[in-house]
Amino acid sequence: MNLHGFPRRGYVTRPTPIEPLPRFSRALGAGIEVFAKRDDLLPGCLGGNKTRKLDFCLGEAIAGGATAVITCGAVQSNHCRLTLAWAIHEGLDCHLVLEERVPGSYLPHGSGNNLVFNLLGANSVTVVPGGAPVQEIMSSLARKIADGGARPYVIPGGAADPLGALGYAACAQEISLQLMDSDPGFRTIVCASGSGGTQAGLLAGLEASSTPLSVVGINVRRPSRADQEKLILGLANDALALLGRPRDLDPGKVVCLERFLGPGYSIPDQGTLEAIRLLARTEAILADPVYTGKSLAGLVGLAREGFFEKDEPVLYLHTGGAPAIFGYAGLFGEVPPRLHV
Ligand SMILES: Cc1ncc(COP(=O)(O)O)c(C=O)c1O
Incomplete structure (x- = not known):
């Protein structure tokens, strides 16, 4: 995959880490090993995809x-x-x-x-x-x-246009290179699917770099799986075309699950809040109620449903978003016990 022909600003100065989440995986207790690709740590004011x-x-x-x-x-x-x-x-x-x-x-x-x-x-x-x-x-x-x-x-x-999606084609290439060094045996990446460029770009980049990983998108905006899959397929094919590749992504590779959306865009349900708390309390990593809390709730839900193989390592793409938490302070109201000395 050749990205050299595109003018870029060099904002991504080094690969974001892929980190095991052992305490989260253990507390989840669903027999999978979760790893996070930490795009929440990307440069830029407070990080994110x-x-x-x-x-x-x-x-x-x-x-x-x-x-x-x-x-x-x-x-x-x-x-x-x-x-x-x-x-x-x-x-x-x-x-x-x-x-x-x-x-x-x-x-x-x-x-x-x-x-x-x-x-x-x-x-x-x-x-x-x-x-x-x-x-x-x-x-x-x-x-x-x-x-x-x-x-x-x-x-x-x-x-969310084909050019922007190339950012995630570049991320797919980055992941593929990281896995050449050390691959726990990932088969699946789980990520949020909103305006679409993240999932579409990943799919285009994996295709263009012949990396055999599947992507499960968790809808965070559209309640219709079919609408989101159509959007992602079109955008991934447009990104492939920009890369000089045929627009022939297998539609079967586009998976956008709608059942973790809760009541709607930016409205978290109990599953979202549970996933946010679990990640915070086991790994001290913040997820948000709009995007990453929902994509993580999707991963948790899929693991509990037995979607993954026993002991399968699963790569969760953490796309950032933590600053939004501060706009939802009332949702996280538990106060630690107060000691008087
Ligand atoms: C933190 C975060 N994660 C995920 C997404 C979804 O990414 P995309 O819009 O590329 O589908 C967004 C979109 O705004 C976001 O802000």
């Missing part, structure tokens, strides 16, 4: 002479946080369009990623209702700021 995608998207933006970026996401968007952070790093303006997918969820002085938008100083925030035509809204914003003399570059929500 979008750094890999932005390496390519901002590479193209800057090569084309952009002076400003516009992107969109939910009100606690990790993607918006990281786009803003890398834009600052590059000396670009950054305008955010925030979609209130849960009515009334935008709090101007909210915590979590919202606080970071304020602290880092986004050039503007436009709040729109869930389901609004965000692409059109970003285009009209682009025209407006271009009239003021800026050269805007629009990044789609989640950087």
Whole structure:
């Protein structure tokens, strides 16, 4: 797989570690050995998966002479946080369009990623209702700021375009090289499947590097398995085409499970909260109620259902998102016992 033809910014300076989670695996008690690929530790303000995608998207933006970026996401968007952070790093303006997918969820002085938008100083925030035509809204914003003399570059929500997906094709290549050094015998990667570039890019990269690992996506946004699988297949094939490969990914390799979504996007259920607590209390690693708590709950649920072989090592892709926890403080209300001395 040749990624050299694409302008990149070099944000991923070293492979993220693949770490065993022995205490988590033991406490889970489902006879599997869980390992985490720690993309929560990627560079960028507070880490997470979008750094890999932005390496390519901002590479193209800057090569084309952009002076400003516009992107969109939910009100606690990790993607918006990281786009803003890398834009600052590059000396670009950054305008955010925030979609209130849960009515009334935008709090101007909210915590979590919202606080970071304020602290880092986004050039503007436009709040729109869930389901609004965000692409059109970003285009009209682009025209407006271009009239003021800026050269805007629009990044789609989640950087979920074929170029952004290449960030995860590069991650697949990275994993494949890491496994050449030491492979516990992984057969499956479990990851969150939202706007889609992470899973699609992984699938494209595994295909292009002939790495025999399957990917199980856990839907964190769409309640329909068929819709998500169609989205991922299209995006993976578009990423393969960018890599100069045939658009012929076997649809059977695209698996997006919807049953761990809970009540809906960004609304955690008991399984999500249990998975977050278990990881926190066994490994001191944070997962969030929107993305990684759900993908981890998916892994836990699958393990309990006997989806994996006995003693199988399973690779969990930790895509980050911990800052959102601070926007959900009320969910984690248990206070340790208080000692008086
Ligand atoms: C922390 C985190 N994990 C996973 C995802 C899902 O990745 P993707 O949108 O590429 O499907 C996101 C998306 O915003 C995210 O912020």
